[in-house]
Amino acid sequence: MKLRNIVLSAAALLTISGTAFAQFQNAEKATDYRQSVMTIIGTHFGRIGAVVKGEAPYNKDDVAKNAAIVAMMSTLPWQAFGPGTEGGKAKSEVWSDNDKFKSAAEKMQLAVANLNTAAQSGDLESIKKAFGATGQTCKGCHDDFKKK
Numbered sequence: 001m002k003l004r005n006i007v008l009s010a011a012a013l014l015t016i017s018g019t020a021f022a023q024f025q026n027a028e029k030a031t032d033y034r035q036s037v038m039t040i041i042g043t044h045f046g047r048i049g050a051v052v053k054g055e056a057p058y059n060k061d062d063v064a065k066n067a068a069i070v071a072m073m074s075t076l077p078w079q080a081f082g083p084g085t086e087g088g089k090a091k092s093e094v095w096s097d098n099d100k101f102k103s104a105a106e107k108m109q110l111a112v113a114n115l116n117t118a119a120q121s122g123d124l125e126s127i128k129k130a131f132g133a134t135g136q137t138c139k140g141c142h143d144d145f146k147k148k
């Protein structure tokens with residue numbers, strides 16, 4: 001089995017069984033978890049960003065691996081925003097306007113899946129487009145739901 005297929009299978013499994021992992025001892029552990037996942041997402045998304053902005057050379061395998069990591073990680077933060085986990089940099093609207101938050105989370109995951117498809121195909125122009133679209137979903141959700 002190719003690494004990419006293993007990653008995609010793992011991502012699908014985590015999406016389906018996400019709620020089964022929604023068990024945190026307390027709000028602080030949930031906050032640590034979601035911030036850690038976001039840090040990893042930001043790191044690997046940023047590495048693709050450096051290529052898209054021309055600050056780093058384009059290497060197909062590197063971008064494909066970074067995108068696969070972002071795709072898998074993109075399924076993880078949301079289960080750590082459960083009831084009673086208010087805190088960290090999350091605005092109270094995450095809980096008071098939870099449908100909107102969930103919809104923003106879904107948009108991000110879709111955009112990331114498209115970015116991953118583009119990255120696996122190795123077409124830099126599609127990668128650039130998908131990267132921009134993904135960044136919009138990051139920013140949109142942060143504007144509404146993340147404290148400055």
Ligand code: ASC
Nearest residue numbers: 042045046135136138139142
């Ligand atoms: C990142 C990061 C974000 C988003 C956002 C996109 O790498 O840490 O919060 O991209 O800047 O607009």
